[in-house]
Amino acid sequence: MSATPLLNDSQWLKLIEYVAATYNEVTLSRGFTHFKQEQVKQLTLSEGNTVQARVEEADTYQVSVYLDKLSLSQCTCPVQHACKHLAAVLMELADRQGYLASQILSAKQYLKRAAASSDLDAAKQQLPTMDVTGWHRWLNQYTSSIKPSFDQSIYAENLRKSLASITKASVPFTDREYPYWELHQSLFILRKIKELQLQAGPIHYSSSTIYRIAEDLQIWLKNQRDVVGSLENSALLEQTSAYCREQMAEDAGQKYHDFGIYMTFWQHWILPGPEAASLLPAEIAELNKWLDEQPTPSLAAAKAYLLLRMAEGDMAWKALEESPGFQAAPANLFITFLTMLTETQNWELLVDWLHKSSSFFNTRRTRELEIYANMWKTALAHVPESEEQMWRIFEDFLPQSLRVIEQMLYEQEKWKPWLEMQMLFGHDPFHHRVSVLQPIEKANPSLLLPYFHQAVDHYVSLKNRRDYKAATRLLKRLEKVYKKMKKTERWDTYFSGFVERHSRLRALQEELRKGKLLE
Template identity: 45%
Template sequence: MTSIPTFNDETWLRLVRYAAEAFNELTLSRGFQYFKQQRVTSLNTVQDHTMQATVTGDETYTVRVNVARPAASSCTCPVAVPCKHMAAVMMELGERMGYPVSQLVNARTYLKQLTPAIPPDQLPGQLRGKDVFGWHEFMDALVAGVKPAYNQNQYIEELRRHLQPLNSASIPFSAIEWKYFELHQELFIVRKIRKLSEKSEYRYYTSFVLPRLYTETMNLLRQKSTTLNFSIAEERLKQTLRYMQRQMAEETGNRCMEYGLYMTMWELWVAGRPDADLWAAQQLAELEKLETPAVSAAAAQVFLYLRLSQYEEARAVVESSDMINNVSTDMLLTFLNYIASAKNWELLTDWLAKTAPAFYERRVQELATYIRLWNEAVPHVPGAERQMWSILEQALPDSMWIIEDLLYEQHRWKLWLELQIQQEHGPLHHKVGVLQPIEKEAPELLLPYYHQAIHRCVSLKTRHDYKQAVKLLKRLEKVYKKMKMQGRWEQFLIGFAERHSRLRALQEEMKKGKLLP
């Protein structure tokens, strides 16, 4: 095996902490069985900090363990969470490097024994000179003995109780650093719950709490941005952004909540800086180095490329990560809105066309926002309107109401009325004011709409529908008068009354409406 110069006591402890956090006891037990059965073979260094091994069983799988960032480890087996193969490789690695495998197998118990309560007066010495990653490692040690619980609120309270001594200690931080430290305690809680959500037995219980935690943390970011200039402590800001990058890279699934935190911080604390473009370039360089860029991290790359007007690079990331099918439409809308704000209409049209499938069968509000962007681009790009209508047709029936609104806004009355007839709507389906512009501009188009609706009401042969027919007849009379075709109206009414003379209830309603003597 190729040697690992960075593997030391700190590295081993990092693996043990990851085992305590990411694996349940059953998985560790099964991993230990694989380790004892010597199923781990060909353990070698493939990259700096990364070990690769083969694990045999019913199938053969390849495992990669990143000793610097264990959460970036992976296995080719179909299990979506840290698995027994990964646990077995970590145990094999530990034994070869001279560390007790039992510490991994009983990770939580070992850490609880390892980290006795630290008196508050000793905390300053423990935290002095640490970067934000050191803060998180220290907090991991403080809560190592806290056992996850199905009651997430109880678990969070227990985590906070173990962190409470940090806030009463005389740590030599500046005012800005204290604010950063407070923020990272919240980010720490978010990370612990997110990691717990990756375990199948806790996923249901965290699904309700995790979105709330992210929302509360984003609100905290906004709140702090109004009271303090966090860009003063540039190094802490860079470290915090780097920490968030790692969390994005480790986030599973396509909810991209870590991306939401990252972009909130970026917009509040970086975007307004005069050297923001330089920061964007630096952030991109760091994101590109991530070994396992998840969808959340890819989304951050897209946003930063757009900010730097590197549109081709942004589109390449979207396509390579299959982002259109893997992220929420809310995220796609943030990209589209950014392009619209730059008034790059041709690019916006191109992106709108490519992202169209993501908006089919989506919530009404999302589809409406998407079409609003098309409306902004249409006046500036030849052929864009034709593309927009084609997409609306493909989105039917969800886009029906949008098509109606657009036709109405554009005073395309004939098409609008044909759509109403197709849906078996009638004039009484709308408020009176809806038809008034048509009566003013093109009253002749309303004639078939009224006549068809009257015929439908009469054919139903109920007293209620006869009353509806009379209402429609009286409105139709006004349309004929508007067109100065009173004679034609009278001729129609006489014929109508004769044709339905046997419908006594209808005749009665027409008399009540003073349409017949």
């Protein structure tokens, strides 16, 4: 057969249309079987754009396909026209010409999809005239052929790849409109993943996908500097806020994905604008309407966030308290509010909320507790009189807060209680790098004496060569501490008594001589 293509896209479409109008599904299915079993032999091109082929099964049949007039195509089998042998030859021809034989097998469905695609392409040009509800309806139709996967990350990636074909050049959005379009594509993917999670069946694989999508979307929102503070597209701004409110109303649990996106949208796209303050009361009123009809933790968090932006701390806390499942709220939710108060430098309100939210951080989750402690450190730098309140809270957190208290005591150079905690933990000077104890040795070396003496006695009591070596090393460091204090006579008195008490421990005496503490 000639290497010159017999079919172009226009001719291929005519061929598909002919098959859809002429062949039934049973005949096409049987023809596809002959094609897959490679029963089409000697397919050649004759004069007049005619394809000749032989199909071998129980008998052998000659097939002639007239590409210029497909209705005249014929086979030597008893059916003669529109038979399975002709269908097999058409599929073989398509395969050799670089087209999909399966599209002939499903010719009617192919034409339906092509028509729908054509309608979608036409509608794509109308996207700038639609509201965001129309966008989501169009996105749903555009991705309808993408089947959900048990692996949510694969499903999300397939959706993303499909939408990547909608470039900025292909849709007549303005530069101000296009970021909203990009935002709603990501919101659409997030919604599809949430819908997948709600379906029955084993769809829990890669359940972290929804967290990753939400986090990536928040990062993207923060980086869209060109739209910050722009109220040029006020309709899109209002519609996007309304969409986020609707999604938060559907979140009856404590996930807060949609709240995080809503908050980031307001924080980075709306609040920096010159007219932002005038939008807050109206937005809170809209949230109240939703809360009256369908109260959810996410909606309550959104209301609290906006009230905090208005410095209405008590009202914001009340909004959270009145939300369903408030006592089960995760510590990360409060970290969000505390971070916002830190960024806005509202120090008095930060201290108030650190106190009010303290019970949510009294857990074994060390990461959240460390973040909470760092928030307190920041607050103390600006409101030092709140230190006593902070220590009471961390004392109430014991024993979970032991490590946090230890670190804060060290950072505040409260050496005496810090050293007492080390002895309480059963630590000794070997537990730390030398640089950790150096500030204490410089500021108040006498505080180190009980720490070193206790450790020396402990290692000697173990009565083995290795621990005698450790005791000797500690004694050498202890001697330096006494010299730092300019109390060498006290060292001499202590050491001579130590040697006399342990004079029968020959191994210890040997280690002291090796360490040049004894002659």
